[in-house]
Amino acid sequence: MSELTAKDLDQKDNKHxxxxxxxxxxxxxxxxxxxxxxxxxxxxxxxxxxxGSANLPRSLRNPFTVDERTAMIKGAYSxxxxxxxxCVALDDALYNDTRWLKYVQAGVxxxxxxxxxxxxxxxxxxxxxxxxLSLFPNWASVAVPNYQNLSATxxxxxxxxxxxxxxxxxxxxxxxxLNEFKTSADYKQLNEEAGxxxxxxxxxxxxxxxxxxxxxxxxxxxxxxxxxxERRSMPGRGLWALPGGFLNPKETLFDACIRELREETRLKVxxxxxxxxxxxxxxxxxxxxxxxxxxxTQAFYLQLKNDAKGLPKVKGGDDAAxxxxxxxxxxxxxxxxxxxxxxxxxxxxx
Numbered sequence: 001m002s003e004l005t006a007k008d009l010d011q012k013d014n015k016h017x018x019x020x021x022x023x024x025x026x027x028x029x030x031x032x033x034x035x036x037x038x039x040x041x042x043x044x045x046x047x048x049x050x051x052g053s054a055n056l057p058r059s060l061r062n063p064f065t066v067d068e069r070t071a072m073i074k075g076a077y078s079x080x081x082x083x084x085x086x087c088v089a090l091d092d093a094l095y096n097d098t099r100w101l102k103y104v105q106a107g108v109x110x111x112x113x114x115x116x117x118x119x120x121x122x123x124x125x126x127x128x129x130x131x132x133l134s135l136f137p138n139w140a141s142v143a144v145p146n147y148q149n150l151s152a153t154x155x156x157x158x159x160x161x162x163x164x165x166x167x168x169x170x171x172x173x174x175x176x177x178l179n180e181f182k183t184s185a186d187y188k189q190l191n192e193e194a195g196x197x198x199x200x201x202x203x204x205x206x207x208x209x210x211x212x213x214x215x216x217x218x219x220x221x222x223x224x225x226x227x228x229x230e231r232r233s234m235p236g237r238g239l240w241a242l243p244g245g246f247l248n249p250k251e252t253l254f255d256a257c258i259r260e261l262r263e264e265t266r267l268k269v270x271x272x273x274x275x276x277x278x279x280x281x282x283x284x285x286x287x288x289x290x291x292x293x294x295x296x297t298q299a300f301y302l303q304l305k306n307d308a309k310g311l312p313k314v315k316g317g318d319d320a321a322x323x324x325x326x327x328x329x330x331x332x333x334x335x336x337x338x339x340x341x342x343x344x345x346x347x348x349x350x
Contacts, residue, residue, distance in 0.1 A: 015043075015120075015140065016043060016044065016045075017043060017044040017045070017118050017119065017120040017140070017142075018044065018045050018046065018112075018117050018118035018119065019044055019045070019046050019047070019048055019108070019111070019112055019117060019118065019119045019120070020040040020043060020044035020046075020047050020048070020119075020120050020121070020122045020142060021047075021048045021050060021108055021119060021120070021121050021122065021139070022036055022037065022040060022047060022048070022049050022050070022121075022122050022123060023050045023052065023090070023104065023121070023123065024049075024050075024051070024052060024123070025051070025052045025053045025062065025152070026049075026051060026064075026069045026072065026073065026152065027053070027061070027062055027063065027064055027069070027152050027156055028064060028069070028072060028152060028155060028156060028159075028165070028170065028174050028177070028178060029069055029072035029073050029076070029170075029171070029173075029174050030150050030152055030155055030165075030169055030170050030171075030174065031147060031148070031150060031168070031169055031170060031171060032124070032146060032147040032148065032149075032150035032151075033073075033152075034076055034147075034171055035144065035147035036122060036123060036124065036144045036147075037049075037073070037076075037077075037085065039122065039142075039144050040122045040142075041081060041084065041085075043120075043122070043142060044120070044122075045084070046084050046085075046086060046111070047084060047085045047086065047122075048086045048088060048107070048108055048111050048112075049070075049073055049085060049086065049087045049088065050088055050090040050104060050107050050108070051066050051069050051070065051087055051088065051089055051090055052090045052092060053090075053092050054066045054089035054090055054091050054092075055089065055091055055333050055334055056092065056333060056334060056336075057239055057334050057335060057336070057337075058186055058189075058190060059190075059235075059236070059291070059338075060156075060157075060160060060190060060193060060194055060197060060235070060291045061156075061288060061291060063156065063160065063181075063186075063187075063190055064177070064181070066087070066089045068177050068181065069087075070087040071173065071176075071177050072171070072173050072174040072177050073085065073087055073173075074087065074173075075171075075172075075173025075174075075176065075177075076171040076172070076173045076174070086111045088107040088108075088110060088111065089107075090103055090104065090107050091103050091333070092342065093342070094284075094286055094289075094339050094342035094346075095284065095286070095339075095342055095343075095346045096342075096345075096346060097135065101135055104136075115138075116138075119139050119140075120139055120140040120141065120142050121136055121139050121140070121141050121142065122141075122142040122143075122144060123142075123143070123144065124143070124144060124145070124146045150169060155169055155170065157194070159178060160187075160190050160191055160194040161191070161194050161195070161198065162191065164178075164179075165178060189237075192234070193234050193235050193237075193291075196234045196235065197234075197235060197291050197292060200292055201292075201293060204293070210293065210294065211293060211294070212293075212294045212295075212296065213246060213290075213292065213293060213294065213295040213296070214246070214247045214253075214295075214296055214297075214298075215244055215245060215246050215247060215256075215295060215296070215297040215298075216244055216245070216247060216253045216254070216256040216257040216260060216297065216298050216299075216300065217242040217243070217244030217257065217260075217297050217298070217299045217300070217340070217343065218242060218243045218244055218257045218258070218260065218261040218299075218300055218302060219242055219299055219300065219301045219302065219343065219344060219347055219348070220243075220261065220267070220302045220304065221301070221302070221303055221304070221328070221348065222303075222304035222305070222306065222307070222311055222312070222325075223306045223307070223311065224327060224328050224329075225311055225325040225326060225327055225328065226325070226326055226328055226331070226344065226348075227243065227265060227267065227314060227323065227324075227325055227326075228240045228241065228242065228243075228323070228324060228325075228326050229241055229242075229243050229264050229265060229316060229319075229320035229321075229322065229323045229324075230316070230320060230321040230322045230323075230324075231319065231320070231321065231337055232316075232319055232320060232321040233319060235290075235291055235292065236337040236338065238321075239335060239336060239337040240326075240332075240335045240336050240337065240340070241336070241337035241338075241340050242299070242340050242343065242344070243260055243261045243264040243265050243320070243323070244257065244260050244261075244264075244297065244299075245260040245263075245264070245318075245319065253281075253298040253300075254275075254278070254281075254300060257298070257300045258271060258274055258275065260318075261274070262274075263317055263318040264316065264317055264318050264319060264320040264323060265314045265315070265316070265317070265320065265323035266313075266314060266315040266316075266317050266323065267312055267313075267314050267323075268312045268313045268314070269304065269312050273304075274302060277302045277303055277304050277305075278300055278301070278302055279301045279302065279303040280300075280301045280347065281298060281299065281300045281301065282298075282299055282301075282343075282346065282347055283296065283297075283298055283299075284296070284297050284298075284299060284339060284342075284343055284346075285297075286339060289338055289339045290338055297343075299343050299347060301347045301348070311325045328348070328350065331344065331350070
């Protein structure tokens, strides 16, 4: 390497930015995240925090709202420092990188007003994979070592099981939010669900390998309405979901889809009509899509013909507290179980 090239690289490493962008879920915000922001405040005039998994229902993976996470972040800094930190909600777009990139660009532009400003991305070294960087070719990358190898997952999991995070792992601002949240009805429900999942997973402790589960889901649309169920049991009790369930040992995925659809909704449509209405199918396999463990689902999109008589009658059964037709315009990501909102938007093209 020439002396000039080494000098150029050194200058690049010490470059100062107008904006540095930190993308994460911060569930919860911990001391490792704070170390990244500390460095960003040294290297940039302003820091943009894109807070992911916004506009989702509370769950074991995403228990805290954007407002709560913003309070954790800004509360860890002085008034002057906090004024330089911009917290922006970032929606998920599972199974659609292009849509997620659009959300990221929109979030950054809401602060900068210009995507061609002096902008860089900052994060832990593990986030600086070639794939991740390839999504943002116009922005420089600033890698920061993972502070004490901290991860939000064990902090979150132990907290939802009843533990209190320690000062070594979380700023005081985070502990304040967590202590307040612990007195809420929402925490009580998540704590109950965490215990359920812990017991559920213990059934498989003796297995030689972590199990992978297979499910089938039915996405049924007619006349601009989608057929949903309200979940009766944990996990996700009370949330809206696609009718579906686990595959039986001696049935095909499509057979499982039709069986679960009829069991959970009592849909008044003859089975041959349902089978003849399959428009498409798609596999959804995000590793974190279910708290129960690695769960892959095959979703089948059934398009029923418009009928002047109206929508077919439905009634909740089996695992469903109720079944109902919902106008597609009224879909609400905050009410949807696991990744079912992402499945719907992917397959229907919303």
